Amino acid sequence: MSTPQGRPGQPVLPALLGLGQRGLGQRGLAPYGADRRRRTLPAGVLRLPTIGIDIGGTKVIAGVVDGEGRIVESLRTETPHKSKSPKVVEDVIVELVLELADRHDVHAVGIGAAGWVDADRSRVLFAPHLNWRGEPLRDALTERLKFPVVVENDANAAAWAEWRFGAGRGEDLLAMITLGTGIGGAVVRHGYVDRGRYGLAGEFGHMQVVPAGHRCPCGNRGCWEQYSSGNALVREARELAAGESPVAEPLLARAGGDVMAITGPLVTEAARDGDPMAVELLHDIGTWLGVGLANLAAALDPGRFVIGGGVSAAGDLLLAPAQDAFRRTLTGRGFRPEAEIVHAALGNEAGLIGAADLARAVARRFRTVKRSRVER
Ligand SMILES: [Zn+2]
Numbered sequence: 329m330s331t332p333q334g335r336p337g338q339p340v341l342p343a344l345l346g347l348g349q350r351g352l353g354q355r356g357l358a359p360y361g362a363d364r365r366r367r368t369l370p371a372g373v374l375r376l377p378t379i380g381i382d383i384g385g386t387k388v389i390a391g392v393v394d395g396e397g398r399i400v401e402s403l404r405t406e407t408p409h410k411s412k413s414p415k416v417v418e419d420v421i422v423e424l425v426l427e428l429a430d431r432h433d434v435h436a437v438g439i440g441a442a443g444w445v446d447a448d449r450s451r452v453l454f455a456p457h458l459n460w461r462g463e464p465l466r467d468a469l470t471e472r473l474k475f476p477v478v479v480e481n482d483a484n485a486a487a488w489a490e491w492r493f494g495a496g497r498g499e500d501l502l503a504m505i506t507l508g509t510g511i512g513g514a515v516v517r518h519g520y521v522d523r524g525r526y527g528l529a530g531e532f533g534h535m536q537v538v539p540a541g542h543r544c545p546c547g548n549r550g551c552w553e554q555y556s557s558g559n560a561l562v563r564e565a566r567e568l569a570a571g572e573s574p575v576a577e578p579l580l581a582r583a584g585g586d587v588m589a590i591t592g593p594l595v596t597e598a599a600r601d602g603d604p605m606a607v608e609l610l611h612d613i614g615t616w617l618g619v620g621l622a623n624l625a626a627a628l629d630p631g632r633f634v635i636g637g638g639v640s641a642a643g644d645l646l647l648a649p650a651q652d653a654f655r656r657t658l659t660g661r662g663f664r665p666e667a668e669i670v671h672a673a674l675g676n677e678a679g680l681i682g683a684a685d686l687a688r689a690v691a692r693r694f695r696t697v698k699r700s701r702v703e704r
Contacts, residue, residue, distance in 0.1 A: 380684025390424035393684035397493035438687030440485035483512030489682030494673035507639035556616035618653025636672030
């Protein structure tokens with residue numbers, strides 16, 4: 329892609345926006361997250377509705393998002409099986425976009441994908457749930473849709489949404505941790521998403537916390553997400569139940585006697601009802617969360633950690649032990665300010681909202697798409 333700034337690997341906003349170097353808050357303009365330098369968008373562009381798409385392991389959700397981060401309308405469908413070709417996934421995206429564009433005056437599309445997105449946000453290098461290996465997604469979709477398209481890692485998109493509209497507002501150095509089946513991570517620094525040199529920053533879930541620990545699908549052992557994630561919670565709960573431990577009896581009864589029916593939400597529900605074993609399991613996950621956050625604080629020194637994802641629904645059953653472990657493990661404790669650890673505010677929709685908002689940076693006042701030119 330063209331890089332007028334002459335620095336490789338950096339996304340470039342269209343010159344037509346005439347982006348300046350103004351700082352936060354000037355004349356009510358907000359900074360924008362696509363680039364290392366602080367950028368602002370004209371107030372009119374900030375209000376344009378855009379489409380955000382969240383492509384996860386099981387479902388694809390598309391939504392029209394307004395300038396305040398509100399979802400005006402959303403559609404969902406199943407994620408095509410990973411055996412399907414990239415074209416099939418593109419078809420799904422195109423259908424969703426065209427359906428929404430029929431009813432809304434939208435100006436750009438942002439894709440938040442579970443996978444590695446390269447530094448100029450055009451290719452998906454690898455996606456665990458899809459048949460994307462070096463897939464030139466942005467250019468393929470731009471070509472078919474005739475819309476400006478932005479592709480972003482889903483954790484980055486969620487962190488951006490929390491920074492813009494949620495629990496990260498006003499924080500100059502924010503780290504977000506998404507506890508789902510694994511751990512998603514992202515950093516928003518001085519009003520931009522810190523993607524790293526190759527677009528791969530924030531893979532905190534694969535920091536090794538236990539030498540020779542549990543095997544991880546990434547190929548290594550002892551990764552953080554093997555100890556603090558939905559999968560870790562379920563693995564531990566099932567192991568106890570399968571071992572016919574008496575402490576797991578209430579949990580097993582709740583799952584109808586079927587070990588495999590024990591899920592993360594079921595453990596959380598049991599903990600909320602006061603089941604001591606379920607409380608203990610979440611306490612362990614929270615403790616590992618706090619240890620990992622202390623490691624991240626040593627590296628990044630953020631002002632705030634925002635904790636999202638399905639497991640964070642456990643609330644203080646997770647965050648209270650995380651805060652304790654964080655304080656106990658933090659380097660320089662007692663002699664330094666401590667980062668806040670807070671719940672995410674935007675729930676499951678953060679990825680979609682963030683992707684749509686990042687797309688605003690490339691939105692343009694759009695003439696109506698010529699449907700006949702769009703190859704479905
Ligand atoms: Zn790993």
